[in-house]
Amino acid sequence: MKCPPFSLLAALLALATLPLSANEPTPPPGFKAIFNGKDLTGWHGLNPHSVVKLSGEKKDVALKKMREEFAQHWRVENGELVNIGTGPYATTDAAFGDMEFLIEYKTVAKADSGIYLRGNPQVQIWDINQPDDAKKPDRHPKLGSGGLFNNTPKTPGRDPLVLADKPFGEWNSFRIRQVGDITWIWLNDKLVVDGAKMENFWDKTQPLPASGPLMLQTHGGEIRWRNLFVREIGKEEAAKILAEKK
16 A cells, blocks of 8 residues: 655644544643633533532522522633623532632623632622722722732732733733632733632631632623643642742
8 A cells, every 4th residue: 555645644643633622622731721712611601609608408509599690600612711790600510629710801891700710709700891880899890900808908819910911802821820829820821820718708707718620600791711821830830839939
């Protein structure tokens, strides 16, 4: 049997290494994709605020309802995870501890959102064109996205160090590093939170949980997410990162 010419063979090999789908995300070295760009596999619906005070059968019913409603509010379009601002939050089936998380988003005017780390709110996403509200003196959208909005006001990390948001219609990219309860956040390659302690929103007397799901909040308007990649950080690397911080 005659072998194909080298140029043809090279082309066939190149095709074999391409993603199975044009929408299938390609993670950087060391990272894994947690959204496949095709469907909602690996995710479910949950709004923790609506069940935090429930227990027993009432809680079970509410959790089941949110899982069933998830696909009514979230869809996949052109490799993007899309929500119009309604329904339960997109929640990973998997739990994550120390990790580095890459994610891109694009939103619209008057919407805001956030990323929950270990099921805990949140890395804030603002419409930075919103005016300050005298009735909410600790709410400052004009300072930009990326701050740990549910930390105590005026503490490190609560508001971003710099304004790094891109104009509406453009994609923004987060790089989030979580080690223990310490958080670093880069928005569009600018450092906006520099090793700040993330408070446990659910009980500020307790430390941040050791692990938990990643959650994408729905709030006020359409938001699109893509290229969701996670790299888990081992104990040795975590210890080195914390030692360097000290």
